[in-house]
Amino acid sequence: MIRGNEKFIIKIFNCCDFIAIQIAFLCTWWLKFMAFNVGDRGHISFEIYLFWSIVYGIFSVFVSYFMTLYSSQSRRLSFLKEFSTIFKVHFVSIVCLQSFLFVFRVIDFSRSFLFLYFINIILVVTLYRFLLKLTLKYFRARGYNKRFILIIGAGELAIKYYHQVRNHPQIGLEVIGFLDDFKQEHEKDHRGMTEIIGKINDLSLILEERIVDEVVVALPLHAYEKYEYIVQICEKNGVRLFIIPGLHTIFPARPHVEMLGDIPLVTIRDIPLDELRNSILKRLFDILFSIFAIVGTFPLMAIIAVIIKLTSRGPLIFKQERIGKNRRPFMMYKFRSMKQQTSEASNTEWTTKDDPRKTKFGAFLRKTSLDELPQFFNVLKGDMSIVGPRPERPYFVEQFKEQIPKYMVKHHVRPGITGWAQVNGLRGDTSISKRIIYDIFYIENWTFVFDLKIIIKTFINGLISKNAY
Incomplete structure (x- = not known):
């Protein structure tokens, strides 16, 4: 259930988005036709121009609804994900606007104005939403703007969730109490927490008497028979229901539900x-980036090749x-940085800081x-x-997959020249276990914007690393 204040905030977002788009329009008009006078607006x-900007603003608000940009659960999302949705919304909207202009034969509409308009919309909307x-x-x-939560269960899982809520006050969640059939109060180690206010059968009465926005079920697997009753009561009262799965310790990531007919299948x-659209987008970017990188660094690679020889x-x-x-x-390419050695040594020996196998110039290359420049050909x-x-x-994959839990998960995607672990300092002789944590986070949370962030951090942090040798 979304209370009045949540609906009011969504309306504020509607209005602010529309106003931000019109501000972007005025900025674009001023830049294009007044400040620098770089374009002819033709017969329009x-x-x-303002009329079509208003049409765009109204249409983009509707698109935002379809893409869940106004979801009441957006408070739980990171701003990076919100930005990704903002970009998708306005990319779709600007393409549709161009289609409208074509259908209605508005042929004199400036194409450069549209491009600048799109860029300004992204900047203005992103800035105001970030500040908001x-x-x-x-x-x-x-x-202020709290959402009140009732937790069903008072065991270890429920207490863990309670502390997560308390540790993130900016999300605006408040636990009003617990329901549990076997406890009347918390154990001594957890005194001071919100009280246990009843049993599971009291759920209907509590939802009628108190303001509850969300019910969170944190019950063990053996309490499965209680779920049907809880779901029925929550749906009857129009209260949003969340279930923390009893298998959460087995699920190493966010579960994903697929349907086979009317049977739901949960992948861990x-x-x-x-997703095809994401893989195509990433592959196209890889191809374009690697081509530009190869062309741009070709003189440098030629110089390195001569020095190595x-x-x-x-x-x-x-x-x-x-x-x-x-x-x-697959065969990965690198500029040779070591003296010639047997394949067994190169495939099974870890590189050390003062490794005698490195050449003097090779040590510089690795540092x-x-x-790694030839790896752009691997990307291509x-x-x-x-x-x-x-x-x-x-050789090391066989070792690590036995020693490090979830190590093989990294092979669900293509390996990279740079990565989330590397830009966080995990290069060279650093913890493999920590690297895997970062790698899995990247795999599960990939967005195109996330890739751009990693590339930017790679250049900002510099290519030189004390752990690269």
């Missing part, structure tokens, strides 16, 4: 890149087998990550991606 007046989100977090942390890991014997490019997507092996071939978990040699 300001009023006609900060403002809402500020007031929620101080007790939702991977955004399994002049300073040491052996092949220019070092090829080594790595394990990629779906556990398929600056310039030895489709063996790798610009962003993703770093690939490992088969």
Whole structure:
């Protein structure tokens, strides 16, 4: 159930989005036709441009509803995900606006104006929503715009959820109490928490007497027979219901539900890149980025190639087998940075800080990550991606999959030249277990914007790392 204040906030977002779009329109008009006078608006007046901006604003609000940009659960989402939705909404809207202009034969409408208009909308809407989100977090942390929660169960799982709510006051959730059939009060270690206010059979009475926005079920598996009653009561009272699965300790990620006929199937890991549109978008970006990178760094690669040939014997490019997507092996390319060695040594020995196998120039290449430039050809071939978990040699993969839980999950996506673990300092001789945590987070939370963030952080942090050797 969404109370009046939630509906009011959604209406505020509707109005603010529309106003932000018109502000973006005025900025675009001023920049395009007045400030720099860089374009001819043809036979179209300001009023006609404004009319289509109003049409766009109304249409984009409807699109925002369909893409759940106004969901009451958005308070739980990160701003990165919200930005991703904002971009999708206005990309769809601007394409539809162009279609409208074509259908109604508004042929003199400036195409450069549309492009600048789209950019300004993204900037203005994102900025105001970011500021509004900060403002809402500020007031929620101080007790305003609360959503009241009733927790069913008072065991370890329920207590863990309670502390998560308390640790994130900016979300604006408040627990009004617990219901449990076997406890009347919390154990000594948990005294001071919100009280146990009744048994599960009291749910109907409590929902009628008190304001409850959400019911969260945190019961063990053996209480399964209680679920049907809880669902019926919550639906009867129009209260939103959430269930923390009793198998949550087994589920290593957000579960994803698929349907086979009328039978729901729960997969334990939702991977955004399994969706065709996401995989196509990422692959197109990889191809374009790698082409630009190869062309842009070709003179540098030529210089590196000459120096390698002049300073040491052996092949220019070092090829080594790595394990990629779906556990398929591939040959990864690098500029050779070590003296010639046996394949057994290169495939089974870990590189150390003062490794005697490195050449002097090779040590520089590894420290600056310039030895990895040929991997853009791996990206172009489709063996790798610009962003993703770093690939490992088969010898170490066999070891790590036995020693480190969930290690093999990283092979659900293409390996990358850079990754979320690497931009957080986990390169070289660092914890493999921590790397996997970051890799899995990336796999489960992938967005195109997330990839851009990692690429930007790669350049901001610099390619030189104390752990790269």
